[in-house]
Amino acid sequence: MKLNLIIPSFYPAVIYGGPIFSTYHACSELAKLVNVNIRVSTTNTNMNSRLVVETNKWVPLNGFHVKYYNETIIGKLSLSLIFNIWKDIKKADLVHIQSIFNTPTPISLFYAKLFEKKVLLSPRGSLGEWCLDNGNKFKSYWLKYAIKPFLKNVVWHSTAQQEKNEILQIFPTAKVEIIPNGIEYEKFQVNNVCSTKEYIKRFLNLDVDADKIVVSMGRIQKKKGFDILINSFADVLNKYPIAKLVIAGEDEGELSALLSLVEKLNLTDSVYFIGSIAGQDKIDFLANADLFVLPSHNENFGNVYVESLAAGTPIVASNNTPWSEVEVAECGKWVPNSIKETSNAMLEMLSRDRETMRLNAKKLAEKYDWKNIAIQFKTLFERMVKP
Incomplete structure (x- = not known):
C-alpha cells in the first residue's frame, strides 16, 4: 500500500510543536508495519526561516521518504509544491492530507479527485469554534469554495469525539473516523528524580525552595489560555504561598x-517563563512537577497532556x-477554562496523594503508545483502499 502524506510542515520543523512530533512518530511506526510504503510531501518552512534540508527530491528518513518542496514565500507559498504535487498523488494508493487552511490542501484535494484517489483529511484542530472565531474572516469562504467542492469521497480523521463534533457541525454529512494521537510511552518512563529545590535550581537557576511546583507547556499564544492560568495561580498562592508556576514554550x-499580567498581579517571584525545552529536559520538567495545567481555548488532542x-x-x-x-482515571480534572474553575481544580489536585495519581496517570497514558495508534491507522487505510 502506497501512502502519500501531504502536510504543510514536517519534522525537523519542531518549532511548530506537537503536530510535527505526532506526524513524525505516526510515520515512523507505520513504516515498521508490513505492506506500508510512506512518502511525505511537505515544504521546508520553519516558521520564519527554511529548514536546512535537501529540497524537491525524496529523502530517506527513519524508514520512510520525505520530499521537502522549497518555500517560495516562507510560511505562505511553495510554487514548487503547487506545480509538482500531482506527481506524488498520482503514484499513491491513498492520500492523507493534513491541515485545512493552507495552500497545499485544496490543490491536493483537486488532484486526488482528478486521479480518483481515496483521501483521508485531518483538520488538526483547525475547525474548532474558537479557532474559527478568532481567525481570519476569510476562513468561511475558504471552507465553502476551496474545500467543500472536493469532499464527496473524502474520509475525515479526528483525534477525539470533540473534534468529530466540530467537523460534523460544519459538514453534517461527513464520514469521520476517530484515531487519537500517540506518544513514545517508554521514553517518558525514564526521568531524573530531583527535589523541589534542585528542580528550581535546574530550570530557573534560583537558590530557593517551593511548597508546590505547577507547570505548563505550549506555544505562547492566546489559544492556550495562559492568562487564565496566571490569574488562577494567584488564588493557589493563598494556600501555597511559595509555590512556583513554570511555563515552557516558544x-x-x-x-x-x-x-x-504577571507584574500587574505582583507574581514576579512566583511565575516564570523558560522558553522551549525538549528531550530529557522536557521529561524531567514534567515528571518532577506536582501538577500540569493548560486551560486551552481549543485543542483537538493536545499532545502535551498525554x-x-x-x-x-x-x-x-x-x-x-x-x-x-x-476524571474517571483519577489523574486529573476537566473543567471550564474560567479563572475560578481552574484555580479550584488546581487546589483539589494539589491536595490529593501524589504517588497514587502518578500510577493512575501512567496507566491511562500507556494506551496511547504510538505502536497501538499505528495499527489503528493501518487498519483504516486498508479498509479505505479495499475495492
Missing part, C-alpha cells in the same frame, strides 16, 4: 502581554479539550 507574540500523564504527572485540562477521561 513565544508566538503573547509573551510580552503575559509578563505584564506527555505529562506518561511522565506520571496529573493534569488540569479545560473542557475545550478531549481529556474528560482523566
Whole structure:
C-alpha cells in the first residue's frame, strides 16, 4: 500500500510543536508495519526561516521518504509544491492530507479527485469554534469554495469525539473516523528524580525552595489560555504561598502581554517563563512537577497532556479539550477554562496523594503508545483502499 502524506510542515520543523512530533512518530511506526510504503510531501518552512534540508527530491528518513518542496514565500507559498504535487498523488494508493487552511490542501484535494484517489483529511484542530472565531474572516469562504467542492469521497480523521463534533457541525454529512494521537510511552518512563529545590535550581537557576511546583507547556499564544492560568495561580498562592508556576514554550507574540499580567498581579517571584525545552529536559520538567495545567481555548488532542500523564504527572485540562477521561482515571480534572474553575481544580489536585495519581496517570497514558495508534491507522487505510 502506497501512502502519500501531504502536510504543510514536517519534522525537523519542531518549532511548530506537537503536530510535527505526532506526524513524525505516526510515520515512523507505520513504516515498521508490513505492506506500508510512506512518502511525505511537505515544504521546508520553519516558521520564519527554511529548514536546512535537501529540497524537491525524496529523502530517506527513519524508514520512510520525505520530499521537502522549497518555500517560495516562507510560511505562505511553495510554487514548487503547487506545480509538482500531482506527481506524488498520482503514484499513491491513498492520500492523507493534513491541515485545512493552507495552500497545499485544496490543490491536493483537486488532484486526488482528478486521479480518483481515496483521501483521508485531518483538520488538526483547525475547525474548532474558537479557532474559527478568532481567525481570519476569510476562513468561511475558504471552507465553502476551496474545500467543500472536493469532499464527496473524502474520509475525515479526528483525534477525539470533540473534534468529530466540530467537523460534523460544519459538514453534517461527513464520514469521520476517530484515531487519537500517540506518544513514545517508554521514553517518558525514564526521568531524573530531583527535589523541589534542585528542580528550581535546574530550570530557573534560583537558590530557593517551593511548597508546590505547577507547570505548563505550549506555544505562547492566546489559544492556550495562559492568562487564565496566571490569574488562577494567584488564588493557589493563598494556600501555597511559595509555590512556583513554570511555563515552557516558544513565544508566538503573547509573551510580552503575559509578563505584564504577571507584574500587574505582583507574581514576579512566583511565575516564570523558560522558553522551549525538549528531550530529557522536557521529561524531567514534567515528571518532577506536582501538577500540569493548560486551560486551552481549543485543542483537538493536545499532545502535551498525554506527555505529562506518561511522565506520571496529573493534569488540569479545560473542557475545550478531549481529556474528560482523566476524571474517571483519577489523574486529573476537566473543567471550564474560567479563572475560578481552574484555580479550584488546581487546589483539589494539589491536595490529593501524589504517588497514587502518578500510577493512575501512567496507566491511562500507556494506551496511547504510538505502536497501538499505528495499527489503528493501518487498519483504516486498508479498509479505505479495499475495492
